[in-house]
Amino acid sequence: MSKAACEVTAIRPAEGLDGDNPLGERTRLEMEAAGLSQSRAANEIGISASALSQWLGGTYRGDTAAVEAKVARWLDVRTERTRLARRLPEAPQWFETATGRRVLAALSYAQMATDLVVIYGGAGVGKTRAIERHQHISPNVWKVDCTPSSNTLGGFLRAVAFAVGVRVPKGHADVLEMALRDRLRGTSGLLVIDEAQFLNERALEASRRLAELSGIGLALVGNETVYAQLTGRNRAAEFAQLFSRIGKRVRLGRPLRADVEAQLDAWGITGREERELVTDIARKPGALRMVTKVLRLATMLAQGDPLRARHIEAAWRDLEEEKA
Secondary structure (H helix, E strand, O other): OOHHHHOOOOOOOOOOOOOOOHHHHHHHHHHHHHOOOHHHHHHHHOOOHHHHHHHHHOOOOOOHHHHHHHHHHHHHHHHHHHHHHHHOOOOOOOOOOHHHHHHHHHHHHHHHHOOEEEEEEOOOOOHHHHHHHHHHHOOOEEEEEOOHHHOOHHHHHHHHHHHHOOOOOOOOHHHHHHHHHHHHOOOOOEEEEEOHHHOOHHHHHHHHHHHHHHOOEEEEEEOHHHHHHHHOOOOOOOOHHHHHOEEEEEEEOOOOHHHHHHHHHHHOOOOHHHHHHHHHHHOOOOHHHHHHHHHHHHHHHHOOOOOOHHHHHHHHHHHHHHHO
């Protein structure tokens, strides 16, 4: 046998995975499992992206001990978060309720008739879930989440641009508005403005004009303030154009008992005592949203046992203490 045949070539491990840096190996695996870029991971860890890259590559010349302490703490936090997430049950993504059907019907009408609808009131009764459901079953439905920082005309138009995938051009608001019309025209779409109570007069009027000139439907969704803005005695003149174009109004109050029954069925809760207790909780502020939080925590407290009233009561007390 020749000398060449007897030679064994040493296999060198990949850079940074040579066994000398097990913490780096764990970090790489965590980033891969979570789909994190180095930039995103570095932000979570609390170091610069370049420092993380150099540390993983074994070329970092700074305070290595400080970096490793931050990385170790980050890994511990993510591990604990994953453990808790496995214990915390997922809420049903969608369950049909009477209130949800009303919201879906209004959204469908607005999109089909290219009309304006106002859906207001009823905090925690499932408006956002119904909007997301309509997005899932209908094409070209864009949801804009308004905040106090996006209440002006410019802020609103930028939020719409982000929702519909339009790059914000340089120039004034009218340039962006024209770009949005070009994007929306001919789509037979629906623009849903959630938390519309945050918009000022100009932004609300711009939403109407944008929908009309683009030939799409518009839904203004929010709390009681939305409708009060349009009908208030001291502001009726300012909103006359908008108010006169409302094709459908949907006022939502507290959740119906049928709504709560549907939620209990979705969670698989059959006990009479448990169902009555949850129904009482649904009458409190937060409605169905609070019920979801209570049931998730109660399921954790049950630790695999059948969900009982005592678990629900304990979860409710715990959440109320946190709010107090």
